[in-house]
Amino acid sequence: MQTIITTRSEFSLTTQLDMFNRRIWVQDYKVNDATALRCFLLDLAKKQNLEKIIFPVKEADLPLLQGEEFQLEGVINGYFQGSNAYFLTTYLSEKRCNSSSLLREKQMLEKILGQPREYKLALPKKYSLEIATSRHAKKMAELFKIVFKSYPTPVYDPKYLNEAIQKGDLYLVCCDGDTLAGVATAEIDWKQNHAELTNCATHPDYRGLGLNTILLKRLEESCLAKGINCLYSLARASSYGINLILHRLGYDSQGTLINNCHIAGDFENMNIWVKPAYDKNK
Structure with a gap:
């Protein structure tokens, strides 16, 4: 870029x-x-x-x-x-x-918005959460390659991930011993005092455990503790799971960016979800 x-x-x-x-x-x-x-x-x-x-x-x-x-x-x-x-x-x-999937995705979003805002934060005892450092960069890059056929930013490159960590972005990983089970990121703009929650990836062997919910909630708490003024996420409009998670965590749907970025092999629409930090109870 x-x-x-x-x-x-x-x-x-x-x-x-x-x-x-x-x-x-x-x-x-x-x-x-x-x-x-x-x-x-x-x-x-x-x-x-x-x-x-x-x-x-x-x-x-x-x-x-x-x-x-x-x-x-x-x-x-x-x-x-x-x-x-x-x-x-x-x-x-x-x-x-033009997006042929937009109507279908908006119908799915309406169903999600009708769901109760309830979530569980139950991390199995054998798993651990860690703030990622440069030693995690290679494993995170490998996980992103497994989960995403293509991605808007060069997360397949350990050097890119290490540089992002060094500049202050928060990468939170969930580990099962030495195995990386999941990762999510808060990309922080310190000048504007906001953070984008992004780069959510769970290894296929660990899906269904609620790891994304836990990772995003812990990142949110870390950002709030640092005084970040605004939290938001751009979620693939085609993904029922991540949109439901953000809704349950109290984020509000604030629009859709059409064919916004190239992810998972094609251009996709991205839903905007927003949770201003001053509304800590949502």
């Missing part, structure tokens, strides 16, 4: 060019001329042959930036140091903006 910083009188912009997922993600911005900013992003995407732009904007800027090509797909409460982010997107490919 390549990060580009652009500074002009009309705007300043930090963008991530994500060639694997064929998208631009706006990481930071200031705007004086909304039209100039939108045109720049569209031109950049066309030049790089990318198919989607994801642009989280502040509430005050929403009337300026929404409309024409850029439409709202979701909201993350507390994303900008406690203030809401409105996820505007646009598509440069007809195929990328």
Whole structure:
């Protein structure tokens, strides 16, 4: 991934060019001329042959930036140091903006939202939870390879995982002796004071034990203890299990990012789930 910083009188912009997922993600911005900013992003995407732009904007800027090509797909409460982010997107490919599975996934989500918010945290005695260090990187990479046919970030690479740990992301692993049974991550943005709960993977031999629920809840508690202002997760809309877990843990459904990333072999829709840290009882 390549990060580009652009500074002009009309705007300043930090963008991530994500060639694997064929998208631009706006990481930071200031705007004086909304039209100039939108045109720049569209031109950049066309030049790089990318198919989607994801642009989280502040509430005050929403009337300026929404409309024409850029439409709202979701909201993350507390994303900008406690203030809401409105996820505007646009598509440069007809195929990328259409999803044949969207209706079916929305029907499944409605069923999930009707389920009670109850969960169990019963880790079998022989298992242990550990904050991952560099010594876990190789085993985590191997587990990600087993679970995911493709993944939006290079989690198959132990070096990438080690660098993520060193910069402050929390990787929590569940071990059965020397065997890695499961892993989940809190990717922390210390500048904006939010964390994305992600990289949930359970070895096929250990499914059905509720490990994802335990890992995510413990990561949530660790983030809250560090004063993280906002917790959210982008869950595969096709996965009944992970969406049900997040609902049971008290996360709210806040939209769907269409064909957001390449995971498990194809582009998939991702549901937005949000739990602001100030609402500790949800």
